[in-house]
Amino acid sequence: MKQTIILLLTAFFAGCSLLLQAQVNDGPSGPTLVTKNSTMTEVASLAEQMANGSFKPAEDRIKEFNPKRWGANTSVPGKGLPKGNDPLWEKQQKAPQRQGRAPILSFEAASASATPTDPTGAVGPNHFMNSWNSSFRIWDKAGNPLTNAASLGTIFPGTLGDPIVLYDPFADRFLISEFFEDGFDVAISKGPNPVTSGWYVYRFPTNTFPDYPKFSVWSDGYYITSNKDQESAGSSQVVFVLERAKMIAGNTSVQMLGFPLTGIITSGFYSPLAFNANGPTPPPAGNVPIVYMQDDSWSGVSTDHLKVWSVNVNWTTPASSTISSPQIINTAPFDGLFDGG
Numbered sequence: 001m002k003q004t005i006i007l008l009l010t011a012f013f014a015g016c017s018l019l020l021q022a023q024v025n026d027g028p029s030g031p032t033l034v035t036k037n038s039t040m041t042e043v044a045s046l047a048e049q050m051a052n053g054s055f056k057p058a059e060d061r062i063k064e065f066n067p068k069r070w071g072a073n074t075s076v077p078g079k080g081l082p083k084g085n086d087p088l089w090e091k092q093q094k095a096p097q098r099q100g101r102a103p104i105l106s107f108e109a110a111s112a113s114a115t116p117t118d119p120t121g122a123v124g125p126n127h128f129m130n131s132w133n134s135s136f137r138i139w140d141k142a143g144n145p146l147t148n149a150a151s152l153g154t155i156f157p158g159t160l161g162d163p164i165v166l167y168d169p170f171a172d173r174f175l176i177s178e179f180f181e182d183g184f185d186v187a188i189s190k191g192p193n194p195v196t197s198g199w200y201v202y203r204f205p206t207n208t209f210p211d212y213p214k215f216s217v218w219s220d221g222y223y224i225t226s227n228k229d230q231e232s233a234g235s236s237q238v239v240f241v242l243e244r245a246k247m248i249a250g251n252t253s254v255q256m257l258g259f260p261l262t263g264i265i266t267s268g269f270y271s272p273l274a275f276n277a278n279g280p281t282p283p284p285a286g287n288v289p290i291v292y293m294q295d296d297s298w299s300g301v302s303t304d305h306l307k308v309w310s311v312n313v314n315w316t317t318p319a320s321s322t323i324s325s326p327q328i329i330n331t332a333p334f335d336g337l338f339d340g341g
Contacts, residue, residue: 028312028322033237033258035205040252043155043187043199046138046147058135058149062113071211071230071269073337080297081304081333088334107143110135122167122174129174129194131163136176138194146195152178155199156185164215166222170282171248175222179210184224184240188247200250206237206258216274220244220285221313223274233264238272239290239323241313259323261290261309267298274311286312290323295336304333 049055110119110132121130127146128139137149152163158180166175172192178185183205191197212227221241229236237258246254261272272292277283290309294301307326314320 028324029262030319031257031259031321034318035256037202037204037254039203041201043201045196045198046150046154047196049154056151056154058151060113064115071227073268075267075297075337076299080295080335082335086335105143110137118162120163120165122165124167124174124192127194129165131165131176134161136163155187155201164213166215166217168217170219173248177213177215179213182206182209184210184213186242190250200247202247202254204256212271214273216276218277218288219282223288225272225274225290227269227271230266230268230270233260233266233270234262235260239311241311243315255315255318257313257318257321259311263326264292264307265294265298265300293336297335297337305330
């Protein structure tokens with residue numbers, strides 16, 4: 001059986017010539033948050049809303065959504081390797097150049113006056129769902145619009161933004177999300193057609209603001225990471241898992257688990273990520289990797305490396321779910337900071 005994920009992992013570790021070391025501490029820990037959705041509503045399809053006049057068009061707002069550059073990533077001056085130019089960049093500059101094939105299809109999708117636009121999108125067998133800021137639109141695979149640009153309020157109770165769109169190939173469903181003040185709003189289509197199918201819309205509380213959420217698909221859950229609780233990511237919940245099977249079925253009560261990333265070191269803005277399953281066959285449940293870099297230019301990090309945690313959920317007995325202590329993967333020296341933060 002073809003296992004795309006295993007091949008990707010093999011290529012990743014072999015290509016980087018990395019060394020997997022022992023775990024940082026003794027063993028796995030359980031979730032520090034076991035909760036359920038606070039609300040669940042069913043929303044009519046976009047086709048029905050366009051027909052009955054309840055469809056909410058997008059508003060193009062001229063606005064800077066993050067004027068404070070909240071939590072910019074920082075380093076200690078003079079600390080960290082490599083010094084000078086990045087050796088990988090130099091190798092790439094010298095690599096042979098080959099002409100790529102022309103795109104099969106190119107068309108203009110989202111545009112917005114707000115900064116940042118936060119573009120996101122996902123492709124299914126017959127549709128492309130495109131979202132940005134506080135709006136979204138759906139296209140067919142030939143680039144023809146199937147809806148007008150819609151406000152996120154067409155689906156969600158508010159329009160705070162920072163949307164994420166995913167296509168779940170194992171369920172043939174589309175998922176769209178946004179954050180609210182202290183949690184996530186997550187909608188999943190009732191069927192494979194995001195225009196003619198209605199939506200199950202869930203609200204999940206997270207106690208504090210879950211900035212910069214990122215979603216991944218696995219067989220046993222939808223996994224979320226966020227730039228949340230920057231000063232206490234090792235003890236606060238920054239990884240969340242939603243009970244995928246019940247969301248697909250439209251169950252009114254869906255569980256969410258939250259885990260800290262033990263042993264993590266952050267330096268302002270940070271963005272761990274769960275692996276995302278793709279390909280024709282869903283992966284076995286469990287052992288979902290969460291990965292994040294550790295840069296030696298940060299205070300508290302002596303050498304560049306990656307940390308990888310593994311999450312195992314048990315929806316029957318949620319408190320017995322676990323996240324492992326981090327595995328350390330030593331790497332060649334790298335600089336993980338953008339110039340100027």
